[in-house]
Amino acid sequence: MALLADPDRYIEVLQTDRCPLCFLLHDYVHEHLKSLLEESVTDPITREALFQSRGFCNRHAWLGVKQGKHLGMGVIYQSLLEKGLRELSAGPKFWNRTKVKSCPLCESEKKRDLSQIQQFAFSWNLSEKLREAFINRGMLCLIHLEKVMKQKLNPSHRKNLYETGKKALERLLKDLNEFLEKQDYHRSHEVSGKEQDAWIRAVRAISGERE
Ligand SMILES: [Zn+2]
Numbered sequence: 677m678a679l680l681a682d683p684d685r686y687i688e689v690l691q692t693d694r695c696p697l698c699f700l701l702h703d704y705v706h707e708h709l710k711s712l713l714e715e716s717v718t719d720p721i722t723r724e725a726l727f728q729s730r731g732f733c734n735r736h737a738w739l740g741v742k743q744g745k746h747l748g749m750g751v752i753y754q755s756l757l758e759k760g761l762r763e764l765s766a767g768p769k770f771w772n773r774t775k776v777k778s779c780p781l782c783e784s785e786k787k788r789d790l791s792q793i794q795q796f797a798f799s800w801n802l803s804e805k806l807r808e809a810f811i812n813r814g815m816l817c818l819i820h821l822e823k824v825m826k827q828k829l830n831p832s833h834r835k836n837l838y839e840t841g842k843k844a845l846e847r848l849l850k851d852l853n854e855f856l857e858k859q860d861y862h863r864s865h866e867v868s869g870k871e872q873d874a875w876i877r878a879v880r881a882i883s884g885e886r887e
């Protein structure tokens with residue numbers, strides 16, 4: 677796939693405590709699932725992929741429920757249940773038949789994640805504007821920082837990303853330490869500054885966005 681440099685896409689979503697790659701991926705998965713459930717539930721290719729994976733994985737199935745897509749989810753799971761019962765009635769030779777493929781939404785999430793990592797690295801190499809904006813108000817989660825660092829980067833730009841990315845995570849650790857120190861009974865009334873939600877920001881920086 678050709679790499680497109682679109683640094684503005686990342687600059688727009690930079691935040692001091694939020695990884696732009698996690699944020700954009702999260703957005704993509706939500707939108708993809710929403711459009712699939714609204715427009716593609718009767719599309720033969722989508723149906724076949726969902727037959728082969730026996731529906732969505734637990735995480736994406738419940739995301740569909742959370743989105744309130746009762747019609748789309750109902751149609752998909754009705755056909756899965758019917759098919760499952762047919763196979764069950766057909767006896768043991770069908771029960772052990774095919775391997776279950778992985779969830780189609782997980783697959784497209786994985787592909788999008790990789791292409792975004794490559795595009796971010798590409799944009800980082802090209803755009804002074806992105807690098808400056810990141811120094812002022814950017815961070816990457818630990819996983820994305822490591823993955824972008826593994827991409828092809830100009831050595832001085834790599835060093836720049838390493839240093840600024842590390843600094844952003846160190847700031848978070850400082851806030852988290854402050855939060856934990858104030859958990860002591862005598863100091864609990866002092867928890868009022870930016871350290872209040874440091875434990876949630878740390879979860880986001882290590883485990884990604886909330887579904
Ligand atoms: Zn991330």
Ligand SMILES: [Zn+2]
Pocket residue numbers: 732733734735736779780781782783
């Ligand atoms: Zn999935």
